[in-house]
Amino acid sequence: xxxxxxxxxxxxxxxxxxxxxxxCWREGYQPARFFVLAFALIFxxxxxxxxxxxxxxxxxxxxxxxxxxAQTFDxxxxxxxxxxxxxxxxxxxxxxxxxxxxxxQHKAKIEREAKAVLAQANEKLQQSLENxxxxxxxxxxxxxxxxxxxxxPLHSISSSIDQWSEVQSGEQQDEIFKDINYGAVRLxxxxxxxxxxxxxxxxxxxxxxxPFELRPVIDKLHSNILSLIDAEKVSLEYRCAPNLPRxxxxxxxxxxxxxxxxxxxxxxYTKRGEILFAIDWNDETQMLGITVKDDGCGxxxxxxxxxxxxxxxxxxxxxxxxxxLGLGLTLCHRLSEVLNATLSITSELGEGSQIDFQxxxxxxxxxxxxxxxxxxxxxxxxxxxxxxxxxxxxRIIVKLGHPVNVAHSGLEALAAVGKQRYSVILMDVQMPDxxxxxxxxxxxxxxxxSPIIAVTANSDADVRRKCRxxxxxxxxxxxxxxxxxxxxxxxxxxxxxxxxxxxxx
Numbered sequence: 154x155x156x157x158x159x160x161x162x163x164x165x166x167x168x169x170x171x172x173x174x175x176x177c178w179r180e181g182y183q184p185a186r187f188f189v190l191a192f193a194l195i196f197x198x199x200x201x202x203x204x205x206x207x208x209x210x211x212x213x214x215x216x217x218x219x220x221x222x223a224q225t226f227d228x229x230x231x232x233x234x235x236x237x238x239x240x241x242x243x244x245x246x247x248x249x250x251x252x253x254x255x256x257x258q259h260k261a262k263i264e265r266e267a268k269a270v271l272a273q274a275n276e277k278l279q280q281s282l283e284n285x286x287x288x289x290x291x292x293x294x295x296x297x298x299x300x301x302x303x304x305x306p307l308h309s310i311s312s313s314i315d316q317w318s319e320v321q322s323g324e325q326q327d328e329i330f331k332d333i334n335y336g337a338v339r340l341x342x343x344x345x346x347x348x349x350x351x352x353x354x355x356x357x358x359x360x361x362x363x364p365f366e367l368r369p370v371i372d373k374l375h376s377n378i379l380s381l382i383d384a385e386k387v388s389l390e391y392r393c394a395p396n397l398p399r400x401x402x403x404x405x406x407x408x409x410x411x412x413x414x415x416x417x418x419x420x421x422y423t424k425r426g427e428i429l430f431a432i433d434w435n436d437e438t439q440m441l442g443i444t445v446k447d448d449g450c451g452x453x454x455x456x457x458x459x460x461x462x463x464x465x466x467x468x469x470x471x472x473x474x475x476x477x478l479g480l481g482l483t484l485c486h487r488l489s490e491v492l493n494a495t496l497s498i499t500s501e502l503g504e505g506s507q508i509d510f511q512x513x514x515x516x517x518x519x520x521x522x523x524x525x526x527x528x529x530x531x532x533x534x535x536x537x538x539x540x541x542x543x544x545x546x547x548r549i550i551v552k553l554g555h556p557v558n559v560a561h562s563g564l565e566a567l568a569a570v571g572k573q574r575y576s577v578i579l580m581d582v583q584m585p586d587x588x589x590x591x592x593x594x595x596x597x598x599x600x601x602x603s604p605i606i607a608v609t610a611n612s613d614a615d616v617r618r619k620c621r622x623x624x625x626x627x628x629x630x631x632x633x634x635x636x637x638x639x640x641x642x643x644x645x646x647x648x649x650x651x652x653x654x655x656x657x658x
Contacts, residue, residue, distance in 0.1 A: 302343050309336030334380050342417055348612050358614050360491050364517055365405035369640055374413050381420040392431040398516035411488045415445045415508050422449030443510040452500040531576025532556040536566040538584040549635050563587030575603050577645055582609035590623045597624040604645040
């Protein structure tokens with residue numbers, strides 16, 4: 154009985170080991186195949202030993218020898234299993250080392266790339282810091298220049314007004330009046346330059362395309378520029394080509410500002426000598442040629458390389474020889490790009506400068522030009538909420554000899570046009586309760602065709618576009634002079650209103 158129980162226990166242990174080996178082998182553990190064979194041999198040897206104990210005849214004559222042979226093969230197979238296990242561990246270790254090496258190489262690569270990115274980022278950061286410092290310095294210089302260039306003409310205006318009441322002779326009053334006029338023109342120029350510079354900074358400014366007469370535009374520029382030069386020291390020669398067409402299709406506002414800026418620069422840098430202002434027209438290429446030549450200080454080649462940068466002046470610092478914000482040629486360069494024009498500079502240090510523009514323009518046929526009447530005496534409606542501005546405009550209209558009414562709000566304007574027909578309406582744009590654009594739309598909705606001219610301090614392109622889309626015929630920018638209003642009335646006195654969004658000038 155003791156032998157039977159022992160045999161059964163041994164068999165159970167062997168079967169359990171054999172089962173465990175088979176499970177490991179099926180799960181992919183390769184050394185287990187040797188364990189399975191080893192336990193199979195042990196099982197056969199044990200079975201040969203147990204059978205006689207159970208009363209069956211023996212399988213082998215010498216059971217002990219059979220068991221010994223089985224155990225020998227078992228040890229051999231277990232050795233093979235152990236060798237296979239060692240080889241597997243070696244392979245896994247080699248794979249782990251290779252993976253580690255690959256990981257280290259990948260890590261080193263990532264570190265190198267990270268260092269390169271960090272170095273590039275540091276370089277960009279350093280460049281950004283340098284640019285920020287440069288920009289900060291430029292802005293500081295600009296603010297100082299703005300303060301100087303705006304306060305200087307304001308001083309000439311304010312101080313001259315104070316002196317006006319103290320002088321008695323007409324000659325002295327004429328001299329003071331010239332100083333006031335000089336300050337006003339200079340101040341308007343600087344404000345306009347700042348507004349246009351801001352517009353061109355975002356690259357959204359586009360040239361409009363409206364009919365206009367060129368000769369009045371350049372005649373006005375010639376007249377205004379005379380107040381900026383000392384006639385005793387500087388002469389201004391004005392030439393206009395005889396074949397210049399009367400009217401064109403284009404952007405009169407931007408062309409006017411472009412030419413005015415160049416003329417202003419020429420006057421600013423010429424203390425003695427001559428300034429040439431020439432207008433030419435090429436029928437074949439349909440190009441408007443503008444030449445401004447001066448006997449000023451001129452520019453070196455190095456100065457010409459940076460002169461298109463904003464806020465750059467030929468002379469700088471507290472001892473600089475000229476006035477201005479340093480925006481002139483930068484603004485000319487930007488406007489020439491908007492107008493699809495070519496700009497060229499010829500200059501030598503101490504020898505003066507010559508600026509040439511070639512602007513593509515489409516001339517209008519004679520039938521597109523509107524007739525004028527010199528005996529116009531129609532009534533004018535002024536729509537202006539500012540009392541002082543309304544009085545100034547009213548005095549101008551009265552001096553020109555026209556009947557005039559004043560509306561101080563949009564509602565008063567609508568009531569006025571409902572009572573009588575006006576030959577021309579001078580419309581402020583920015584007003585409380587109802588702006589000038591809305592008033593114009595309501596007037597047009599009533600079928601009223603009187604010319605409406607915007608008289609506004611808002612000169613940006615978006616406002617100009619909205620005014621035309623609302624049905625306004627023309628725009629003039631404050632401050633306005635008697636000659637400006639006279640010219641506008643001369644152009645629009647017998648004009649019927651075009652469809653909304655279009656303008657005939």
